[in-house]
Amino acid sequence: MRVKNLKNVPSVKKMQTKYAQVLSFKYAFKYAFNYVLSNMLCSGCSSVFYCSTIHQKEHWKNHKESCRPYVIKKNEVYGRYLVAARDLPQGTIVLTESPLVVGPKRTTYPVCLGCHQRVDCSYHCSKCGFPVCNESCENNPNHSENECPIFQKGHSIGSRITDPTSCHPAYEAVTPLRCILLRSRDPAKWARLNTMEHHNEYRSTLTTLWNRNEVNTLKLIREWYKMKDEYDAETIHTCIGFVDVNCFEIKYQNIEICGLYPETSLMGHDCVPNTVHATTTGPSFRMIVRTSLPIRKGEIISTSYVDALKTTTRRRKFLKNTKYFDCFCPRCKDPTEFGTFLSAMKCGQCSSGYLLPKNPVEISGSSPDLDQVLWYCTSSSCSNSVKYGKLASILNKVEKEIESADSCGVGSRISRLERMLKKFSGKVLHPNHALMLGLMKTLTRAYLNEWNGNELEIKMEMMEMLQRKKELCLQLLHVLDLVDPGLSRPRGVTLYQLFTAELPIARIQLSQGEITGDDFIAKVDEILEYLTTTKTILDLDRLIVDYPTLALSVDKAIDTMYEEKSRVQELLK
Numbered sequence: 001m002r003v004k005n006l007k008n009v010p011s012v013k014k015m016q017t018k019y020a021q022v023l024s025f026k027y028a029f030k031y032a033f034n035y036v037l038s039n040m041l042c043s044g045c046s047s048v049f050y051c052s053t054i055h056q057k058e059h060w061k062n063h064k065e066s067c068r069p070y071v072i073k074k075n076e077v078y079g080r081y082l083v084a085a086r087d088l089p090q091g092t093i094v095l096t097e098s099p100l101v102v103g104p105k106r107t108t109y110p111v112c113l114g115c116h117q118r119v120d121c122s123y124h125c126s127k128c129g130f131p132v133c134n135e136s137c138e139n140n141p142n143h144s145e146n147e148c149p150i151f152q153k154g155h156s157i158g159s160r161i162t163d164p165t166s167c168h169p170a171y172e173a174v175t176p177l178r179c180i181l182l183r184s185r186d187p188a189k190w191a192r193l194n195t196m197e198h199h200n201e202y203r204s205t206l207t208t209l210w211n212r213n214e215v216n217t218l219k220l221i222r223e224w225y226k227m228k229d230e231y232d233a234e235t236i237h238t239c240i241g242f243v244d245v246n247c248f249e250i251k252y253q254n255i256e257i258c259g260l261y262p263e264t265s266l267m268g269h270d271c272v273p274n275t276v277h278a279t280t281t282g283p284s285f286r287m288i289v290r291t292s293l294p295i296r297k298g299e300i301i302s303t304s305y306v307d308a309l310k311t312t313t314r315r316r317k318f319l320k321n322t323k324y325f326d327c328f329c330p331r332c333k334d335p336t337e338f339g340t341f342l343s344a345m346k347c348g349q350c351s352s353g354y355l356l357p358k359n360p361v362e363i364s365g366s367s368p369d370l371d372q373v374l375w376y377c378t379s380s381s382c383s384n385s386v387k388y389g390k391l392a393s394i395l396n397k398v399e400k401e402i403e404s405a406d407s408c409g410v411g412s413r414i415s416r417l418e419r420m421l422k423k424f425s426g427k428v429l430h431p432n433h434a435l436m437l438g439l440m441k442t443l444t445r446a447y448l449n450e451w452n453g454n455e456l457e458i459k460m461e462m463m464e465m466l467q468r469k470k471e472l473c474l475q476l477l478h479v480l481d482l483v484d485p486g487l488s489r490p491r492g493v494t495l496y497q498l499f500t501a502e503l504p505i506a507r508i509q510l511s512q513g514e515i516t517g518d519d520f521i522a523k524v525d526e527i528l529e530y531l532t533t534t535k536t537i538l539d540l541d542r543l544i545v546d547y548p549t550l551a552l553s554v555d556k557a558i559d560t561m562y563e564e565k566s567r568v569q570e571l572l573k
Helices: 010-040 053-063 169-185 187-193 207-224 233-246 312-323 368-372 388-407 413-424 434-450 460-483 489-511 517-540 548-572
Strands: 070-075 079-084 093-097 101-104 248-252 255-260 275-279 287-291 354-357 374-377 385-387
Touching: 101 169, 169 187, 169 207, 169 233, 207 233, 233 255, 248 275, 368 388, 374 388, 385 388, 388 413, 388 434, 413 434, 434 460, 434 489, 460 489, 489 517, 489 548, 517 548
Parallel strands: none
Antiparallel strands: 070 079, 093 287, 101 255, 248 255, 275 287, 354 374, 374 385
16 A cells, blocks of 8 residues: 555654654754863863863963964975964964073164163173173173173173174174073073074075174184184074074164064064064063954964065065065065055156056065066056166165155255155155155154144144144055054054044034034044054053053043043033
């Protein structure tokens, strides 16, 4: 007999009920298993599980060193690099790290080898002769337990350093020597140091650089300081390479030195990075790396070794000459740099076009053939092409003229800089060219100083200046949103500069009846929005000494905005 509807057969209905129960149990078990696992997963690194909160606390001492929001990977292109172990929101601390070594930069004015401050060369170490601040710094372990005993063995070169305004080559040996000394003083740190790149093979082909290292560092250590038996040439060159390739600048107040951070140096470079980094003040000089953009799980964690507001040619030259690699990031590959035209120069044969290379990365950043690369007009109706060497010559002249106008000349500084913008913007260089953006940054600071404080007493004739500053800030922000986006410090500073123009403009407009009280309150809310962004950025960087004063100014500005809003709301009642 053929059954048309099996659902009505009792035995089949019983089987269906049993199967549904099994399925229900299966999915319930799977859900419960996943729920338990997700709650047992370490939220810091997402790479280990724990069986209970009690055990998590018990084992934290062992796990905390490896608990990281990233994992280290390796391939032939990048070598070792970092990828996110989980989704990282904006502002997430990726890592903090103490330096293996800190010391003077390769090229530096005389600095104290104890506290690293600039010195006037009036006091020299009584043992080795190098300039230090005083007796206390002479006995600082940074100096007394590192290079000082070695410098005592040979000629007193340090005593010859007497001009605080002149760089001295003897400092080139200090930081590499501090690296070498880890071999005997701290084998664990020495082992970590040797995980870093030194690029000896490539650097040895750079004759000028290699010879400089031979004379200023290797010869100084092995011959002048009689350490030939202790330190072989390969070890010294390798330590020079560790410093050259991996060092991060440490700069604040009266200190300009460098530090080696092995974990931080694993981050890949990108000219539009997803993190920002900075160091705390001495004596710890801890590196702090945080996300400026959201990073998805599995994405490469990147940083930048170059100023975002530099042209592609200059960025790539810097990276090749100092970090020994060519950058092929999306920004470098795009002739327009995401539509900012930050490298573009005006075409001399048509009225609307700008000159750009068709393939900015076709030649290495340090290649002598770079000057022979043709730049083409962007206008479809123009066939003009110019060799970069000719354009570079024009750029150098423009840069020198801007520097001259900034430092001295006829009229106020603001008028001189504005003349430079008028002379070159859109006529020789694209309005967003790096040199023009640098002028704009200088001008925004100059305008801030012009009215010197009391915004309530700003006269009406300042309105034009305020509007001009607002215009410059908005143009800078447009570019920064494309090449240095997210929670980056340049954006935060520029937003604050915008506030210093927007608030007095709104006050003047309200006092003159050009806007209503409701319009003013709406403007205050708009200003508060980007001041809050600035505060978010600066709050993440409270430990960084360049920003405490600005951070306090932002806090005060936010309080002022709320007071203004309340005052006008009271008047409207």
